[in-house]
Amino acid sequence: MLELRRLRLLRELHERGTIAAVADALQFTPSAVSQQLAILERETGVTLLEKAGRGVRLTDPAVVLVGHATALLDRAARAEADLAAAAGTVAGRARIATFQSVALQLAIPAMDALRTHAPQLRTELIEAEPEQAIPALALGDLDLVLGDEWQHQPLRLPAGLERHELFDDQVQLATCERLRDATFSDLEHEAWTTGHPGMAWDEMTQRTCRELGGFEPDIRHRTNDATVSLALVARGLAVALVPGLAIPQEHPGIALRSTGVTRRILAVVRAADAARPSVQALISALRR
Incomplete structure (x- = not known):
């Protein structure tokens, strides 16, 4: 049975490019990441990584496995979101990214309201342009991105993300x-x-x-x-x-x-997390 945590490390390596970047993002040591990937190789019985200069790259079988890992991790995230929704508790950590004007007029007032209505939810704000924040959201480094969409320039989202329109x-x-x-x-x-x-x-x-x-x-x-x-x-x-x-x-x-x-203001979240009470509470606060 393949272990989800190791599959996630392989997917992260595919997305981030280096073991050091994976370790930094997930707060592991590089040696721990390498060790877990070596265990995954033994579990699968195929070579997943090969040397590439000073680093490594994924083999063709590893890329195939990444596709399956993405689907499995998405299903696991949806299951966790459904369980959280059934429990109904708004708690945990919510990392929000947006740019200055939306932070001042929208994100900060919403966070202030959640401090009263959802005191167990820890909200964190990061100032970032959508061009940087959207990929970080897809990788799991953020939980919600407040972005904008102009009439002449539709916002294109990677697979696995969904948009919630707030206002014009x-x-x-x-x-x-x-x-x-x-x-x-x-x-x-x-x-x-x-x-x-x-x-x-x-x-x-x-x-x-x-x-x-x-x-x-x-x-x-x-x-x-x-x-x-x-x-x-x-x-x-x-x-x-x-x-x-x-x-x-x-x-x-x-x-x-x-x-x-006009420009349309949007909240973007991972589709697998959309049912989480914390995400629902964030979107509701932003609509007020």
């Missing part, structure tokens, strides 16, 4: 007071601020300027912190398209107007 966030055009009455096309020759190249915020800004104004924006300032962009806007140094969640209630020196552009 309205994107605002932010200018200084001097430009309050300017039309969108009037802003062609203004300086713009947005996210770094390749980020969804940057792509949304460029696409919206083309579609609503008919021009390519002169992007002079790049930051993934909307607070920095809004400070530039308030001083008349730039204009910006900013999601509503990132805009504080008090924003002196800044004029706002709706654009009709």
Whole structure:
């Protein structure tokens, strides 16, 4: 009978690439990981690992076994989730990852509410962009990721993850007071601020300027912190398209107007864990 813990180590090695990375993620020593994988080789009777430079790589039979291991581990996780749901106790550890604006306006208030409604649940917050957080969730390093999906850029999830839509966030055009009455096309020759190249915020800004104004924006300032962009806007140094969640209630020196552009805020979890009371409690708190 193959042991699930050893199968998980093999799957982790397939995903993470090195024994050191597996050991670090699972809080084992590298020698303990190697020892358990050697036992798994003896149990299966086939060679699972072969030398590759200073490290190791999986053999073809090992890759086949990883596919079965993934299915078995998923079934085991679903069984644990169903048992937890039957018990009905909201407890344990919940690791949440998201980015700044959603953390401030959504994650932290939800965690505060859970402190009262689910005192046995330990919540942990990690600031991370979805591009890094989603793979970590799939690997089991996180329990829930708060992400976003733009109209022009659907969020693609790896197998085994599922999405829970929370609400739509309205994107605002932010200018200084001097430009309050300017039309969108009037802003062609203004300086713009947005996210770094390749980020969804940057792509949304460029696409919206083309579609609503008919021009390519002169992007002079790049930051993934909307607070920095809004400070530039308030001083008349730039204009910006900013999601509503990132805009504080008090924003002196800044004029706002709706654009009709939205992003959808999502909670992403592992499908095998969706029935867990802790995950259900998190999603319910985020919807309040």
